[in-house]
Amino acid sequence: MPELILTTYDWVPEPPRGYVRDLxxxxxLEEANLPYRVESTPFKDRQADHFAKQPFGQVPWLTEGDKTIFETGAILIYLGECSELLLSRDPAKRLVSIEWMFAALNSMEMASVPWSLFKFFGDTGDTWAPKFFDDWVKTRVKHLEPVLAKHEWVVDTFSIADIALADVLRLINRFNGLEDQPACQAYVERATSRPAFIKAHADQLAHFAAADAHKR
Amino acid sequence: MPELILTTYDWVPEPPRGYVRDLxxxxxLEEANLPYRVESTPFKDRQADHFAKQPFGQVPWLTEGDKTIFETGAILIYLGECSELLLSRDPAKRLVSIEWMFAALNSMEMASVPWSLFKFFGDTGDTWAPKFFDDWVKTRVKHLEPVLAKHEWVVDTFSIADIALADVLRLINRFNGLEDQPACQAYVERATSRPAFIKAHADQLAHFAAADAHKR
Structure with a gap:
C-alpha cells in the first residue's frame, strides 16, 4: 500500500482551528490505525496546483501513490472501504452508515454551516436570515434527538457516519445549538472522548500552532 | 429483485415543483431502466410513520422489500451499485463519481440552497446574507466552469455524479446564477436534454398536478 498523505492548509486564522476539515x-486514519503523514498547501495564496487537486481551492485532499481524492465524504468512504474499523462489511450496516453520512453532510450541514456564519460574524444587521437558519438548525437537531437517544453510534459500532455526524454536531454545539438536546450532546461527548478524535484534534491544533511559531 | 417503490409527497406548492428531490x-431509475412505482406521503400532516422512514420528515425514500433507504445521495450510490449505467465498475472511475457527488451535495449545494432561499422569498430586508451567499455561489461556479469546459460528463460516461451536480446547477440556473458560466450552462442543457431527465421531470409535474385535480 503506497504512503497516505493528507494535505491541509499551512496556516489558518484562530477561529476555525480545531474545525478545519482535515480533522x-x-x-x-487514527481510528483505522492507518499510517499517514501531513503536508501543507498555502492558505493565503492558492495556486493552480492546489486547484488541480481540489477544484474549489478547499482542503483536505488525500494522496495515495498517483491517486488523489478530494471531498471529505468521498475520502471517508474510500477509507471505509480500506478498513472494516470504519465501515462494516455487512451490506445492510454499510448502507445505514452511508445514509447517515449523507444525512450529516447534506441534510444537517446544509443548515448548520450557514447558521454558524452568523455566529462567527456576530451581528451582521440582518434579521430574517439569522432567525430562518436558527429555526432550520433547531428543527434538524430536534428530529435527530430521538434517533441518538436510541443509539450509541449510528450503526451498532462506530463508523465513518459518526465521524461526519459528530463533527457536524460539534460545530453546532460550539455555538450552543444543542442546548435542548441532551442525547445529541451526549453523543458529541462520546465521540470526542475517543482517543482517535483526541489525537486528531491535538495534531491539527499543533499543526497550525507550528505555523505561527515559524512566522515569528 | 423485489419491487422498487419511491415515496414522495402527495402534494407540494407550485414553486418547488420540478425541483423536489424525488426527481x-x-x-x-429511468437512466438505469429499473422498473419502479411511486407512492405518496402527506406533505401537510407528516406522521410518525413518515419520520420512521425519513428521520427529518423530508422526501424521498426508496423501498425495496423490507429495506428502506433515505437521503438522495445514499439512494444514488445504492442504485449505482445496482446498475453499471449509473456507476462505473472501474474503481478509479467509481471514485471520481463519488467524489463529485459529494462535491455537488456538500460543496456546491451548501452554498446554493441557502442562496436560493433569498431568491424564493424575495426581499427579506437583509443585506449582508444575500450578498454573502451570492459571492459564495459565484465563487463555486467560477471554479466549476473550467472543469465542465473540459468534460462532457464528470467521468467519461454519464453517472450518478452528473445527476447530483446537474440538479444542483439547475436550481442555480433557475435564478440566473450561471449567467457568466457558459460551460456550466451547456452542461445543464446537456443533462436536462436526456430522455431519462425529461421523463422524470414530466412525471414529477404530473404527480403533483394530479393531486391538484383530486382536490378540486
Missing amino acids: RIRWA | RIRWA
Whole structure:
C-alpha cells in the first residue's frame, strides 16, 4: 500500500482551528490505525496546483501513490472501504452508515454551516436570515434527538457516519445549538472522548500552532 | 429483485415543483431502466410513520422489500451499485463519481440552497446574507466552469455524479446564477436534454398536478 498523505492548509486564522476539515480524515486514519503523514498547501495564496487537486481551492485532499481524492465524504468512504474499523462489511450496516453520512453532510450541514456564519460574524444587521437558519438548525437537531437517544453510534459500532455526524454536531454545539438536546450532546461527548478524535484534534491544533511559531 | 417503490409527497406548492428531490431518484431509475412505482406521503400532516422512514420528515425514500433507504445521495450510490449505467465498475472511475457527488451535495449545494432561499422569498430586508451567499455561489461556479469546459460528463460516461451536480446547477440556473458560466450552462442543457431527465421531470409535474385535480 503506497504512503497516505493528507494535505491541509499551512496556516489558518484562530477561529476555525480545531474545525478545519482535515480533522475528519485525521480522525478516520487514527481510528483505522492507518499510517499517514501531513503536508501543507498555502492558505493565503492558492495556486493552480492546489486547484488541480481540489477544484474549489478547499482542503483536505488525500494522496495515495498517483491517486488523489478530494471531498471529505468521498475520502471517508474510500477509507471505509480500506478498513472494516470504519465501515462494516455487512451490506445492510454499510448502507445505514452511508445514509447517515449523507444525512450529516447534506441534510444537517446544509443548515448548520450557514447558521454558524452568523455566529462567527456576530451581528451582521440582518434579521430574517439569522432567525430562518436558527429555526432550520433547531428543527434538524430536534428530529435527530430521538434517533441518538436510541443509539450509541449510528450503526451498532462506530463508523465513518459518526465521524461526519459528530463533527457536524460539534460545530453546532460550539455555538450552543444543542442546548435542548441532551442525547445529541451526549453523543458529541462520546465521540470526542475517543482517543482517535483526541489525537486528531491535538495534531491539527499543533499543526497550525507550528505555523505561527515559524512566522515569528 | 423485489419491487422498487419511491415515496414522495402527495402534494407540494407550485414553486418547488420540478425541483423536489424525488426527481434525482426518478432520473436515476429511468437512466438505469429499473422498473419502479411511486407512492405518496402527506406533505401537510407528516406522521410518525413518515419520520420512521425519513428521520427529518423530508422526501424521498426508496423501498425495496423490507429495506428502506433515505437521503438522495445514499439512494444514488445504492442504485449505482445496482446498475453499471449509473456507476462505473472501474474503481478509479467509481471514485471520481463519488467524489463529485459529494462535491455537488456538500460543496456546491451548501452554498446554493441557502442562496436560493433569498431568491424564493424575495426581499427579506437583509443585506449582508444575500450578498454573502451570492459571492459564495459565484465563487463555486467560477471554479466549476473550467472543469465542465473540459468534460462532457464528470467521468467519461454519464453517472450518478452528473445527476447530483446537474440538479444542483439547475436550481442555480433557475435564478440566473450561471449567467457568466457558459460551460456550466451547456452542461445543464446537456443533462436536462436526456430522455431519462425529461421523463422524470414530466412525471414529477404530473404527480403533483394530479393531486391538484383530486382536490378540486
